[in-house]
Amino acid sequence: MADIEAETLARHLSERSPNGIAEQVRELISAGTLSGGMRLPTVRDLATEIGVSVGTIAQAWSLLRESNLVETRRRGGTRIVEPGDVGGPNFRNWSGVDLLHSSPDQRLLPSLEEGLVRSLKQPQLHSWSREHILPELQRAMEKKLGHPAEPARGRSFAAVSSATEGLWLATRSVAGSGALIAVEEPASPGYLSVPKSLGLGTIGVPVDEHGPVPEALQRALDAGAVAFLHSPGGAFSPRHVLSSERAQELAQVLESSPETVIIEEDPLGPLAEETPFAPSLDALLPERTLRVIGFERAYGMDLRTAVVAGPKHLITAAIAERSGGVSSNSRILQNTLAFLLRDPAxxxxxxxxxxxxxxxxxxxxxxxxxxxxxxxxxxxxxxxxxxxxxxxxxxxxxxxxxxxxxxxxxxxxxxxxxxxxxxxxxxxxxxxxxxxxxxxxxxxxxxxxxxxxxx
Incomplete structure (x- = not known):
């Protein structure tokens, strides 16, 4: 494989920090612009070409080595790792390939390093106060969701340790033991164990290519469902992403059952197709919609932060189920997520x-x-x-x-x-x-x- 010259690679690099350069090289590898076996320019040649220090390029190459994207050999220079050479699953016998849990490909995750380092420098680090969500993360979420919080509407947010915990808290807070909840089916992997563990009954709501079938939801409400759980983005659906027209139809059905709470699951977060974080019944029935937004698949499991959004009274009830309302998420992880949601790289x-x-x-x-x-x-x-x-x-x-x-x-x-x-x-x-x-x-x-x- 022919080498890529420093001048050619430099045309693809607009960032000048080690993290930024490494991230842009990752993108070039993902896009196929840089392919396996290709030898990269020397650190000195590339540093001279883009006007940074040799140490900056060396740090960028080090970050790429940590991600198993490049390797450096004595006298052989630094080259792009061939697919499957290092850190990848074994596709020949499928050992180690996760086809069960829908865990992300770690090679496609953004780096957490810069966000974590910045978080460690935040002035409120180690404060003994307890916030259910940091202001920085709330502002980032408000921007991503497309609207600012509206105090008159009682909009509120809470950070939790995972989307799974968020769903558990939301379900437990709105449905007492023995209650019936309507669940879009197929349900997300593992979710059906949640109502079972809480002693709840479930009734399925099938989907078509536009989303949950309104007539099926009506039957569930007629049967006494106190909550309706669905995934607008169709994260694990065989057929759909919720359409705007179907959202309107579902809202009309739900208006006949004003006490029913809507729980929306968004396990892909910013990875969702088309318009991330949308569509949502929150825009139509905001006073009784809880949204559980996960970031594990976009940013990695060890970020361990998801966000629950909804009206204040529902968020307060959900938080109360979390260690009696006294538990809160790490500020380090919350600030890191806030940084990632804002960071262009x-x-x-x-x-x-x-x-x-x-x-x-x-x-x-x-x-x-x-x-x-x-x-x-x-x-x-x-x-x-x-x-x-x-x-x-x-x-x-x-x-x-x-x-x-x-x-x-x-x-x-x-x-x-x-x-x-x-x-x-x-x-x-x-x-x-x-x-x-x-x-x-x-x-x-x-x-x-x-x-x-x-x-």
Whole structure:
């Protein structure tokens, strides 16, 4: 592979800090502009070309080495790591490839370093006071959500340790033991264990290509559902992202049940397709909508910060369920999240990752369809749903091949006409040969005679 000259690389670099340079090189690697095996310019040549110190470039290369994106060899210079060389999953036998938990590809995450360093210098560090959300993070969230907080409307925010905790707090605070809640299905991975642990009943609300079906929601409300949980962005849906028209229809249905609380789950946060953080019933029914926004998949699990947004009385009730209302999140992590939400380099990294994930979804669907499988994924989904006659037998057969998937019954309340497998797209390769091989493994784990679930 030919080297890239310092002059050529410099044309792609507008940043001048080590973090900024490293981030832009990451983006070039993600976009394929810099490919595996390509040798980078020497630190001295690139430093001279863009007008920074040799130490600045050396620090940038060090950050890239820590991310397993480049390696430096004595007398061989610094080169881009070939896909799968270091730190990547083993696609040949699928060991270590997470197709179950929808965890992000760590190679696509922004760096936390600059945000953490800045957070350690904040004047309120180690203060004994307790805030449920820092002003810096609240302002960043208000900007991302598209509107400032309105005191007259009682808008409020709280930082929690994860989207899962946020959903647990929201569900527990609005539904007493034995109550019934309506849940969009398929539900997000693992969510159905939450109402079960709280002693709640559930009723499924199926989706079509526009979102939850209004007639099904009406039936759930008629049955006495006190809350309705859905994912507007269709993060794990086989079919939809909520449309504006469907949001209006759902709001009309919900107006007939004024005590029902809406819980909106946004597990992808800024990684959501189209318009991040939108659409939302919050714009139509703000006085009874709680939004749980996760950032683990955009910025990494160790950020351990999610945000719950909603009217003050609902946020207060949710906070009260968290260690009696006395618990709060680390200021270091809250400030780091606030920095990432404002930082242009982090935004570019997230945008690049969003494009990569969408490409993986598209290629995988193409491979599965070409293999004769019935597979679907919504336009913003991190899950591909594959029809199988016996989901548990298929999952067991695949596990023997190193392919670990989830079964549909873990995400559906209503019994489905056929079995379903759910495969996460986040860590799939962008290589059709490998994806064709995966599709063949799934095909061999199934039997003939599939019926149509997606009608």
């Amino acid at each position: 982090a935004a570019r990294r997230v945008n690049s990752a969003r494009t990569r994930y969408a490409n993986r979804r598209r290629l995988a669907l193409e491979a599965f369809t070409s293999a004769g499988l019935s597979a679907q994924a919504g336009p913003g989904s991190w899950a591909i749903w594959v029809q199988v006659p016996d989901e548990r037998a298929a999952a067991l057969t695949l596990s023997a091949q190193g392919v670990i998937t989830d079964v549909g019954t873990s995400s559906f309340i209503t019994e489905q006409p056929t079995g379903l497998l759910r495969l996460s797209i986040a860590q799939l390769p962008e290589d059709m040969e490998l994806l064709d091989g995966l599709a063949q493994l799934v095909l061999h784990a199934t039997e003939d005679g599939l019926n149509s679930t997606f009608v």
